[in-house]
Amino acid sequence: MDRLDQLRGPVPPRPHDARAIAALAANPGCARRAVLDAAGIDKDATATHLGFPAPFGQSPFAITRGNAFESLVKESGCAELLRLLRERLGLPIPQASYTDLGDVGGNPSAQLRHGHTRKLIDRAARDSDDAGTLFDHPLLRLDIAGHSSYLEPDVVAFRLGARFHIVEIKSFAVVDGQAEPDKVAAAARQAAVYVLALRDMLGELGHDPERVSHDVVLVCPENFANRPTATLVDVRKELAVLRRQLARMTRVGSIVAALPEGLSFDLARDAAGVPTRPADELREAVGTVEARYVPECLSTCDLCFFCRDEAAGEGSTDLLGRQVRDALGGVATVAEALGLADGSLTPDEGQEEIARLLRLADRIYAEVS
Numbered sequence: 001m002d003r004l005d006q007l008r009g010p011v012p013p014r015p016h017d018a019r020a021i022a023a024l025a026a027n028p029g030c031a032r033r034a035v036l037d038a039a040g041i042d043k044d045a046t047a048t049h050l051g052f053p054a055p056f057g058q059s060p061f062a063i064t065r066g067n068a069f070e071s072l073v074k075e076s077g078c079a080e081l082l083r084l085l086r087e088r089l090g091l092p093i094p095q096a097s098y099t100d101l102g103d104v105g106g107n108p109s110a111q112l113r114h115g116h117t118r119k120l121i122d123r124a125a126r127d128s129d130d131a132g133t134l135f136d137h138p139l140l141r142l143d144i145a146g147h148s149s150y151l152e153p154d155v156v157a158f159r160l161g162a163r164f165h166i167v168e169i170k171s172f173a174v175v176d177g178q179a180e181p182d183k184v185a186a187a188a189r190q191a192a193v194y195v196l197a198l199r200d201m202l203g204e205l206g207h208d209p210e211r212v213s214h215d216v217v218l219v220c221p222e223n224f225a226n227r228p229t230a231t232l233v234d235v236r237k238e239l240a241v242l243r244r245q246l247a248r249m250t251r252v253g254s255i256v257a258a259l260p261e262g263l264s265f266d267l268a269r270d271a272a273g274v275p276t277r278p279a280d281e282l283r284e285a286v287g288t289v290e291a292r293y294v295p296e297c298l299s300t301c302d303l304c305f306f307c308r309d310e311a312a313g314e315g316s317t318d319l320l321g322r323q324v325r326d327a328l329g330g331v332a333t334v335a336e337a338l339g340l341a342d343g344s345l346t347p348d349e350g351q352e353e354i355a356r357l358l359r360l361a362d363r364i365y366a367e368v369s
């Protein structure tokens with residue numbers, strides 16, 4: 001059995017979505033997240049069983065609204081989407097074929113779906129006719145820290161002539177031509193993950209990866225009505241950041257190899273799917289893999305409350321944010337920093353400079369307070 005399967009236990013790997021990958025790249029130095037994600041472990045269920053449920057998830061209202069809007073855009077073989085591509089973006093699409101890759105003959109297996117997506121994308125890339133072609137739910141794959149992860153997409157890959165575009169459908173509103181910048185930025189980061197994965201696929205199939213456009217089509221409701229509008233968003237910057245961050249990510253293979261034999265994050269679910277593993281045992285197992293908590297985890301990782309609690313228990317300087325942690329380089333805990341500052345602790349080799357600065361800060365603080 002693969003070591004990552006062993007770590008996960010007898011449940012299928014949880015598929016990654018682009019949001020998770022964009023977030024994964026946000027904390028590339030965290031070995032814990034790299035291992036759990038590479039093994040496809042359900043971090044949400046893990047955090048809940050540990051007693052620290054994640055603060056994420058859309059409200060049922062937002063989910064219903066998002067699903068309704070997506071259905072509207074995609075109904076009748078993406079007829080509304082085609083109208084937008086023609087009218088709003090002026091794309092000359094004489095006709096279009098629509099293929100839903102959501103399952104293959106009723107079989108939802110990721111491998112099968114990925115193989116089917118490859119076959120159809122390969123055929124579309126070789127096809128010289130100019131007919132527009134829409135592929136709904138293409139199952140893509142991306143190498144993350146040396147391991148392949150399937151992307152469960154919510155997008156349409158759209159081919160026009162020799163170029164492919166990613167279409168991202170979002171339910172946040174565009175009002176008077178403007179949308180909330182952070183929502184557009186998050187959508188662009190996610191779309192960049194799909195562009196990268198589709199480029200990888202084209203490259204593996206022997207086609208030019210650059211045939212996947214860096215211009216993605218963002219479809220949103222206009223002016224709070226449900227009528228969709230489309231905008232082209234250039235994701236070159238996001239692609240560059242993503243590539244750099246993925247390349248920099250800790251190599252998960254060497255971390256996994258160093259973990260104790262027999263380690264598992266299995267929740268030991270019973271027949272009804274309820275986790276039965278003692279929480280303390282799971283806490284110990286999760287604690288085996290080093291974390292690198294940063295306050296940004298609070299908006300990007302399901303384990304954030306658990307890791308924050310752990311970091312607080314250790315008095316870790318990680319809690320103070322990246323800037324402070326980097327400035328304190330090599331000083332792992334707040335207690336150590338305070339000891340160096342008041343002189344009660346002798347600096348280790350290499351800590352002399354930071355100890356001098358901490359003593360100086362301590363003196364200044366004492367003088368002004």
Ligand code: SF4
Nearest residue numbers: 030293297301304307
């Ligand atoms: S919350 Fe924990 S596991 Fe997730 S990225 Fe932060 S430190 Fe790593």
